[in-house]
Each structure stands twice: as structure tokens, then as C-alpha cells.
């Protein structure tokens with residue numbers, strides 16, 4: 178980045194300057210997944226302190242594991258978008274909610290989102306249950322805590338959570354709840370369930386390692 | 389990076405990074421916190437608008453994802469530019485503890501925080 182900083186400035190020694198003592202909050206992360214148009218952005222927006230922001234990653238064929246493709250040839254690449262929100266828990270902690278890209282063929286993007294995350298919320302539109310299968314499979318395979326949230330389109334539950342649980346065959350310790358993604362209190366309660374699950378798991382694991 | 393027939397919006401970020409498309413995958417997570425170590429005035433006048441914008445934005449610690457979104461830059465490009473600014477001492481990145489998501493004390497803190505929203 179030679180063009181950014183003059184040599185003169187560098188010689189006057191920022192590196193040596195006392196670094197600002199500023200608290201950096203711990204960042205926590207939750208992945209909000211599910212099929213197309215199932216309410217992921219709505220869910221994030223209902224509780225985020227900022228309007229959901231959109232981030233794009235340009236995907237080259239190279240990053241899909243195929244050699245010899247550069248980003249300069251636009252034909253070899255595509256753009257994948259995800260959105261996210263932020264919740265400041267306190268000066269010491271901030272929580273990010275990342276919505277997965279609509280197309281679930283971008284698995285590597287899911288990996289990027291899930292890396293270091295507490296777990297996931299899988300949103301389900303009970304009128305097209307099968308759309309959430311990839312997300313459920315993904316979190317199960319990753320063995321991270323997740324919650325299945327049946328979005329209340331039109332404010333009515335077309336399926337009882339018990340039926341959804343049976344249809345999805347999710348593990349018994351995975352909560353299946355009704356959730357109107359437009360309502361902050363529902364989103365909040367869903368996140369509480371997720372973090373409670375993560376906490377149980379972490380507590381059990383630390384108990385094991387302490388023994 | 390010679391002539392490109394593609395729209396400026398796509399090509400330009402790669403001009404900014406001199407053709408480099410990505411920082412090592414393992415570097416900054418989306419949630420990694422970026423903060424400026426210098427005020428924007430301390431940047432050289434030749435600094436690119438993007439570099440200046442990032443340093444301005446990160447006067448308060450800001451996630452990599454948010455830097456990308458607010459600068460309307462693709463993630464890969466953002467990571468490269470942030471890495472460059474770290475290399476010259478203009479930014480610091482806190483990638484966080486790798487096991488924060490399974491840390492009992494942090495999860496308890498988070499749970500209390502979400503309940504209190």
C-alpha cells in the first residue's frame with residue numbers, strides 16, 4: 178500500500194507511537210439460515226440496532242476450487258450477498274446476526290459465516306418445509322447448537338411445532354418454536370433459546386475437560 | 389490488470405488491490421474488529437478514498453463485515469485493504485478469541501444481554 182502513506186509519515190513513526198488504549202468488544206456471531214424468502218432479513222432487522230447491512234463477496238471460479246480463473250474475467254465470477262445486523266450487548270460485547278445468502282449452493286459462504294459462530298437459527302416457512310432441509314443438515318453436520326423457528330406468515334401457525342419437529346427429525350435437544358420474524362420479542366426469545374443451548378453445551382464440555 | 393471490458397463497479401476494487409483478490413482465508417473473520425490507530429488527517433494526501441474511508445470509519449471499532457458494507461466494497465477487497473493498512477500501522481484488527489463461541493462466561497454474559505434487550 179505504498180500509495181496510501183508517505184514515507185515521511187511512516188518515518189515519523191506511527192508504529193512507535195503509543196497505541197490508543199481502547200477497549201475492543203468481544204464479537205459474538207449467530208447465523209440466520211433457511212430457504213429463499215423465509216424471513217431471514219426480517220428476523221435480523223427486527224432486533225438489530227442498525228438496518229440490516231448488505232455485504233457482497235465476489236466469488237471466482239478459483240475459489241470454487243477450479244484452477245486458472247482470475248477475477249478480471251467477470252465471466253468466471255459471481256457475486257454472493259448476505260446481510261447482517263448488530264446488537265451492542267455492552268461496551269464489552271457485540272453480537273452480529275448474519276443471514277445466509279438465499280442460494281444454498283454457496284456452501285463455502287456458509288462456512289465463512291458459521292466459523293466461530295455460536296450456532297444457528299433455521300427459519301422455516303411451514304408451507305414449504307423442505308426448503309429448510311439443507312440448513313438443518315448443515316448445522317447438524319457441523320454439530321453446533323441451533324433452533325428451528327417456524328415463521329408465522331399471516332400470523333397463523335399452519336403446522337404445530339411438534340409436527341415440524343417430527344417432519345424434520347431434529348435432535349430432541351434442538352428447540353422448535355413458533356416465531357413471527359417481524360416481532361422483536363419473538364426474535365429475542367428465539368435467540369435466548371439458542372444461547373441457552375450453546376451455554377448448556379459449553380458447560381457440559383468444560384465439565385468434561387475439567388475432569 | 390490491463391483493459392477490462394467490465395463495468396467499473398466490478399473492476400475497480402481489484403484495481404485498488406492491484407489485482408490481489410483475497411487475503412489469506414484464515415485471517416479476518418467477518419466479525420473481526422477493525423480499529424484505527426491514527427486519525428484520518430494523518431493519512432497522506434495520496435491515500436486512496438477507500439483507505440481514508442476505512443480509517444475514518446474505524447475510529448470506532450467496526451467489524452470487517454460492516455467495513456465492507458459501509459464502504460460498498462466486496463469482502464475480499466476489504467480484507468486486502470484492511471491488511472495493507474494494518475501493515476503500515478494505520479489499523480489494528482482484533483480477530484477475537486477463537487473459542488469465544490464456546491466460552492461459558494461469555495455465553496452467560498450474552499444471554500443476560502439478550503434477555504435485557
Ligand SMILES: Nc1nc2c(ncn2[C@@H]2O[C@H](COP(=O)(O)OP(=O)(O)OP(=O)(O)O)[C@@H](O)[C@H]2O)c(=O)[nH]1
Nearest residue numbers: 213214215216217218219279329330331357358359
Ligand atoms: N406475514 C409475515 N410476513 C413475513 C414474516 N417474515 C417475513 N415476512 C415477509 O416475507 C418476505 C420475505 O422476507 P425476507 O426477510 O426478505 O426474507 P429473506 O429470507 O431475507 O429472503 P431472501 O434473502 O430473499 O432469501 C418479506 O416481504 C417480509 O415482509 C412473518 O413472520 N409474517
Ligand SMILES: [Mg+2]
Nearest residue numbers: 217218260276
Ligand atoms: Mg434476505
